[in-house]
Each structure stands twice: as C-alpha cells, then as structure tokens.
Amino acid sequence: MSTATHNAEALAQKLADSGLRSTPQREVVYDVLLRKRDHPTADEVFARVKSGLPSISLATVYNCLETLVQCDLVRAVNFERSPTRYCPNLRPHAHFHDEQTGKTHDIDLPPELLEKVSSVLPVGYDAKSVEIIFRGKATKSVASGG
Amino acid sequence: MSTATHNAEALAQKLADSGLRSTPQREVVYDVLLRKRDHPTADEVFARVKSGLPSISLATVYNCLETLVQCDLVRAVNFERSPTRYCPNLRPHAHFHDEQTGKTHDIDLPPELLEKVSSVLPVGYDAKSVEIIFRGKATKSVASGG
DNA sequence: CTTGCGCCTTAGAACCATTCTAATTTGTTG
DNA sequence: CAACAAATTAGAATGGTTCTAAGGCGCAAG
Incomplete structure (x- = not known):
C-alpha cells in the first residue's frame, strides 16, 4: 500500500467521521500539504495542486483547506503580513x-x-x-x- | 501638567530619537491608543481620532500607527486576519x-x-x-x- | 522676512487574500 | 433512470491595507 493510498484512507475515515465525502480535490489538497511541509499559503497550495488536477479552482482549494481544518487534519496558522491590532503596552x-x-x-x-x-x-x-x-x-x- | 501633555512630550522625544517630527496627527493617534487599551484596529483608531481631528485621513492613521510601531511606542498584534498558512503537523x-x-x-x-x-x-x-x-x-x- | 526643501498629510485608486453567489457537476439512494 | 444532496466551479464582490500623486507645513539658510 502506498503512502498516498494510506493517507487517502485516513482522510476518507476522518471525513466520514464528520459526515463528509472524500473527493479527488480533498485528497490532492491534503496530499500536497503532507508532501512539502513548508506552511504554504492557499495560493501556493493552489499552484501545487494544479499540476495533478489542472481543473481545480482556487475557491475549491479554500473550501478543501477549511474542511481539513474542521476535521482536525490540518492547522491554520497566521503570521504577520498585516498588523491588525495595536497596543501601547510595552511590558512583556x-x-x-x-x-x-x-x-x-x-x-x-x-x-x-x-x-x-x-x-x-x-x-x-x-x-x-x-x-x-x-x-x-x-x-x-x-x-x-x- | 496634564497626562496628555506628558504623553505628547514623551512622544516628541521618541520621535526625535528617530529623526521624526511630532505632529498633531501622531499625537492624537498615540493618545487614542493610550486612552482606551482595547487593542483597536486601524479603522477603530480612525473613528476615535476623527472626533478630535475630523480632517484626518485613514491613510494617515495607518502611517502614524506604523511610525509609532517603528519608534517602539506601540506594538502591532495580528489575529485572524492575514494570508493564512496551513500545516499538517498536529503535534504540539x-x-x-x-x-x-x-x-x-x-x-x-x-x-x-x-x-x-x-x-x-x-x-x-x-x-x-x-x-x-x-x-x-x-x-x-x-x-x-x- | 522670504525662499527652498523635505517631511507629512491627504484622497482616492490599486491591490490582494478571502468569501460569496449562482449555476453546474457529481455521487448516492431508491 | 429519477431525484436529491453534496461538492465544485468561475467570476464577482468584499474589505483591510498599501500605493500614488498632489498639496501643505515647518525649519533652515540667506
């Protein structure tokens, strides 16, 4: 059994636990995240996914990522890239x-x-x-x- | 000496340290941050500042906030907003x-x-x-x- | 006091990540 | 095969932030 197959099954299981379907798009997005663990943005995931699934849309990538996060398979992390809130408290x-x-x-x-x-x-x-x-x-x- | 005056002087000093000028806009923005420490967004700061300085622009609020951050008078904090990154590492x-x-x-x-x-x-x-x-x-x- | 120069501010356009909308496709069940 | 639900899609819309170009203001030199 290949690793990809194994991941696909684990994914299908987790999705089923939440009453969701396994789809090619979700599998490929998850696979992309597992293959190169460099914390890609949605756009970067989109670019990588397209090589295996050229017809996928950016909206779907966002949908899949959100689904994976909700199934506790993936964590969403925000880094800087735009200060949002400001505080004058300088102590640690x-x-x-x-x-x-x-x-x-x-x-x-x-x-x-x-x-x-x-x-x-x-x-x-x-x-x-x-x-x-x-x-x-x-x-x-x-x-x-x- | 009022607190506001004191802050204004401290601000002027810090700005001067960086070769920058003290301006009414910068003073008011800083004062707003000190007055209500609820980690406002730039938009919220804008709304509060306008009551004292109706002609100020949103762009200036952004500029002032960035200036204050650069002078180490204010810290910028990011929460949800911003390009999100994804990682499949679920361990702590x-x-x-x-x-x-x-x-x-x-x-x-x-x-x-x-x-x-x-x-x-x-x-x-x-x-x-x-x-x-x-x-x-x-x-x-x-x-x-x- | 006047002139010149550079820093600041301003309005609005531009940008870009993300979300929404509406329509189509796919899969499942009977 | 029919019907219904779930998922995908393209493109428009959204919203916070940054950029651009123009004008205003203060300080320094003359």
Whole structure:
C-alpha cells in the first residue's frame, strides 16, 4: 500500500467521521500539504495542486483547506503580513483573544517564562521576538485592563 | 501638567530619537491608543481620532500607527486576519518565522511547557488553544523539517 | 522676512487574500 | 433512470491595507 493510498484512507475515515465525502480535490489538497511541509499559503497550495488536477479552482482549494481544518487534519496558522491590532503596552505580555466577545486582553508574563519558552529553540535559531496568543473564552467578566 | 501633555512630550522625544517630527496627527493617534487599551484596529483608531481631528485621513492613521510601531511606542498584534498558512503537523509545536528567508519552521514543544505557559492565565480565562510564534533569523542553515 | 526643501498629510485608486453567489457537476439512494 | 444532496466551479464582490500623486507645513539658510 502506498503512502498516498494510506493517507487517502485516513482522510476518507476522518471525513466520514464528520459526515463528509472524500473527493479527488480533498485528497490532492491534503496530499500536497503532507508532501512539502513548508506552511504554504492557499495560493501556493493552489499552484501545487494544479499540476495533478489542472481543473481545480482556487475557491475549491479554500473550501478543501477549511474542511481539513474542521476535521482536525490540518492547522491554520497566521503570521504577520498585516498588523491588525495595536497596543501601547510595552511590558512583556501575551494576548488572550476571547472568541465570544471578540475582545482582546493583555496577560502579564513573568520574565522567566519568556526565557523558558525561548529555551526550546534549537541551536541556530535566533529569535528577536516571541508572541504568545491564547484563544478561548473568558468565563467570568474580567476587568478590561483599560 | 496634564497626562496628555506628558504623553505628547514623551512622544516628541521618541520621535526625535528617530529623526521624526511630532505632529498633531501622531499625537492624537498615540493618545487614542493610550486612552482606551482595547487593542483597536486601524479603522477603530480612525473613528476615535476623527472626533478630535475630523480632517484626518485613514491613510494617515495607518502611517502614524506604523511610525509609532517603528519608534517602539506601540506594538502591532495580528489575529485572524492575514494570508493564512496551513500545516499538517498536529503535534504540539511552535512556529519560527525567519524574517530573512520568509520561511517558517516547526519547533517541537515539550508538553509541560504548554502547561507552564497556560498557567499564567488568571482565573476566569479558559484557553482552547495557545499559539507561540518566534520571529528572527536562523543563523545556520537548519533542516527544513519537511 | 522670504525662499527652498523635505517631511507629512491627504484622497482616492490599486491591490490582494478571502468569501460569496449562482449555476453546474457529481455521487448516492431508491 | 429519477431525484436529491453534496461538492465544485468561475467570476464577482468584499474589505483591510498599501500605493500614488498632489498639496501643505515647518525649519533652515540667506
């Protein structure tokens, strides 16, 4: 059994778990992500997928990616590429993004935690900054820190 | 001396350090950020600024925000918005974003680190996910992890 | 005080990733 | 084969951000 076949079956299983179908488009998109793990954008996935499935559309690539994310097979990651929110708090802090209210809260960080986090970097990686983002909900109404 | 005046002077100083001028627009934008620390978007800043400076343009708000970020007076934070990247690595990991090459690398995380990081959340914050992003440069050529 | 030069601001167009819409195709079930 | 649901498609629409070209303003030199 080839790896691609194996992946296709695992994919079909996961999709079925969510009541979704396996389709050639979904298989190829997933395969592209597994083949080269360089965190491609949707456009890059589109370009790669077209070599195996020339008729696929960009909209479908977006649809497939979203489907894969919903099935917990793929993670969506956002990097910079356009500052969205601004805060004047210059002390070390993380951000908590409340998915229910859309509000963002600063979370103070003890300096030694940042050190600890940075210490996971292998030799050869020189980090200039670290960003920590929590997502979830604030169960009680918490002070806005304004 | 009012707080606003104090901020304006600190701002002027910081701007001067970078060879830039203090302007009414820059002062008002900075003041808006200090007044309500709810991580506003550029559009929100624009709306607030207009009440004090009705003639200001959105482009200027963007310019001012970028200037403030460059002077280390304000931090830009990205959430959802922005070209999304996708990765099929489901194990706990952080991302290292190499600013020179634009490439992204997975950094494996020991599970206890995620616990430690999550433990900084005060009572009332219930995080569903944590994202850790390093930015910097990879000094040696490191394996791409592909 | 006037002139010149460069920094800032401005409006609106351009850009680009993403989402939406409406129509077609595909697959499944009876 | 018929009917219905799910998925794909092309292209238009959306929306935040950046770019462009033109005008305004302040500072320095004369």
